[in-house]
Amino acid sequence: MIGYLTLILLCQLCGEVAVGALGLPVPGPVLGMAFLFAFLLIRGQVPDDLSTTADGLLRNMSLLFVPAGTGVIMHVKLLSDALVPLSLAVAISTSAAIVVTALMMRLLSKETPDE
């Protein structure tokens, strides 16, 4: 368990270092995801203990956004000044992105039955 937590942190660390050193346009953890993915491809399967460790993180991922979300209190003035246009823009744009992506995917890919 601790071994695989170390592996996850190591992937993130390598990601952060590579992003910093090469000036890549992705965040360190996203590159870290690519590194862990490469490890799994080489390994050819997901070790049980890694699966247990990762599931604990992923099942509760929503919680992890609460501290960042609370940052909204620093922008109360700015947000209330432009509340209507900003709300409209977020609502319309997020909806548009969801609908366009999903419809394009349906158009371009063959439906496969879910497993």
Next chain:
Amino acid sequence: MNSLAETWVYLSASPLFHLTLTLAAFQAASFVFEKGGRNPLLNPVLGAVALVVAVLVLTGTDYGTYFQGAQFVHFLLGPATVALAIPLYRQWHRVRESALAIIASMLSGSLAAIVTAVGVLWLTGSSSALLASIAPKSVTAPVAMAIAEELGGLPSLTAVLVIVSGIFGAMFGPMLLNLVGVKDWRARGLAIGTASHGIGTARALQVNETAGAFSGLAMGLNAMATALLLPVLWGLFF
């Protein structure tokens, strides 16, 4: 009374109180979400943020003090993002067989997000700093903030818009997808991840592993695509 005040001074200076507050608020918000039949309007991230904000305002605590405790939770976002490699690996055969469709759909959605967000603010006569702040709002926060800065926006405002877009997509995305009749979990996950990054992905993972894997993939791809393409697009128009 005096000792109570002393206890409060001690507690508010230690990270324990705000860490506990964050977890308790999320527990309470999740309880309400479950009791309310998983009604999307009771989104637990939104509920927990509202509870924490209420406590901070009532106790006159600033965000920096709160974050000293909350940072331990915030830190885990990095490892959780890395862990998304596992659902992605489990779905890899399905990703590979439709790789081109995935990239084309993600790019269309990414472009739709940018054009509509900037378009609405432009039509309502907002400042160019606001336009630049909202343009990257569908991308995961660290990337979105860096892009906003490059375009002349306000990175900290971008962070808020990113979070709000995430919560909005997690709340209303499933409803919208039902409305347009998309049932394929791959398309649903891809759509949520493109529009609502990690917050959407967290929600997708709770519903279906395929959707979660495709959502995490879309989040990563969109971060890369927006970081590379948005500054170029921006140069053409502004």
